[in-house]
Amino acid sequence: xxxxxxxxxxEKDHGAHTLKVWCGTVVGVYGNDVFVELGPRMxxxxxxxxxxxxxxxxxxxxxxxxxxxxxxxxxxxxxxASLRSWEDMEPGVLVHARAIGALPEGLELKIGKLHAFxxxxxxGLARDQKASVLVGKVLTCxxxxxxxxxxxxxxxxxxVLQRERGDDRQREVGALLVGQTIEGRVAxxxxxxxxxxxxxxxxxxxxxxxxxxxxxxxxxxxxxxxxLVRAKVLALRAxxxxxxxxxxxxxxxxxxxxxxxxxxxxxxxxxxxxVMPFGAFIAILPGIEGLVHNTQAELCGEKNxxxxxxxxxxxxxxxxxxxxxxxxxxxxxxxxxxxxxGPDEAEANATFATLKLDARPSAASTALSRALAQAxxxxxxxxxxxxxxx
Numbered sequence: 001x002x003x004x005x006x007x008x009x010x011e012k013d014h015g016a017h018t019l020k021v022w023c024g025t026v027v028g029v030y031g032n033d034v035f036v037e038l039g040p041r042m043x044x045x046x047x048x049x050x051x052x053x054x055x056x057x058x059x060x061x062x063x064x065x066x067x068x069x070x071x072x073x074x075x076x077x078x079x080x081a082s083l084r085s086w087e088d089m090e091p092g093v094l095v096h097a098r099a100i101g102a103l104p105e106g107l108e109l110k111i112g113k114l115h116a117f118x119x120x121x122x123x124g125l126a127r128d129q130k131a132s133v134l135v136g137k138v139l140t141c142x143x144x145x146x147x148x149x150x151x152x153x154x155x156x157x158x159x160v161l162q163r164e165r166g167d168d169r170q171r172e173v174g175a176l177l178v179g180q181t182i183e184g185r186v187a188x189x190x191x192x193x194x195x196x197x198x199x200x201x202x203x204x205x206x207x208x209x210x211x212x213x214x215x216x217x218x219x220x221x222x223x224x225x226x227x228l229v230r231a232k233v234l235a236l237r238a239x240x241x242x243x244x245x246x247x248x249x250x251x252x253x254x255x256x257x258x259x260x261x262x263x264x265x266x267x268x269x270x271x272x273x274x275v276m277p278f279g280a281f282i283a284i285l286p287g288i289e290g291l292v293h294n295t296q297a298e299l300c301g302e303k304n305x306x307x308x309x310x311x312x313x314x315x316x317x318x319x320x321x322x323x324x325x326x327x328x329x330x331x332x333x334x335x336x337x338x339x340x341x342g343p344d345e346a347e348a349n350a351t352f353a354t355l356k357l358d359a360r361p362s363a364a365s366t367a368l369s370r371a372l373a374q375a376x377x378x379x380x381x382x383x384x385x386x387x388x389x390x
Contacts, residue, residue: 046075096140109155122157141155172201194211215273279296
């Protein structure tokens, strides 16, 4: 049977021609096509005529991949014969070739009765390895050049190995689902995020904003190389070549039920984190920061808040709006009537509320009694001091 030829549509999708064997299960027969399940989210199709008898749903066969078209892998039965004639030989075709001898420049091979040569740079071996280690082995190779006049074919084992590694990674990526939890180790730390190695050769990026609900200046401040972590798959982009992960998504969100806990228009205490040209960011709870826009402050002729507020300063602010889903909090340095909020107003309000809770009748009368007794003692002492001869 004639081996698969390069198809531009296939090359555009995955460029995957391989003689690696995949075990698949027949899941349906429709017209002249047989549909096969190769693994999670990995399906293929093969012509009905490739079977010696009618395949039944549930039967398992061995296949090789010819490429991918319209979201399905084009399959071939493993028993298909290798290329054995010049008419079938062209660049891009995959063949089984036996290495029969080693030369300084590479390997001599036989494809059936045809002679082939593999340059040392295409053996897929490390630089310090000798090509002779492959002599006597049957290798899966890709034809890269056909010289009919010299009756010689140039082949490459390296291209096949590279493609199969890509296929293994694609199969791993194909098994991933957005929302899935993975376990991996911190492989690299950069100012913009942490790279997590997981699975078999996969790597994902946890952006610095997804490391923790609390603001993180650099991932190295909370993570260390080699640390084992659990992360959530947030997105699969560029065909799975870019995997976005999140650590904070597996933590309980401090934004949950924040509206009920804070309440609108309530005056609360916070710490200035950053002052920007458009306003200031105030932390009021662990992992919760809100923005005081310039329009929500008395600027007194200034352009922004940089002269009024400094990072680390404690301030009192009023809760304007809460968006738990978008994780946004709007704050104000002004009361509803436009008056400026005093820096200690939140603390004073909290103290007053505590006093109100503790002001039971018995406690109030006891405090009043103490105050009257102290006043009487003080008056008596003054009177005694004022008397002549005392």
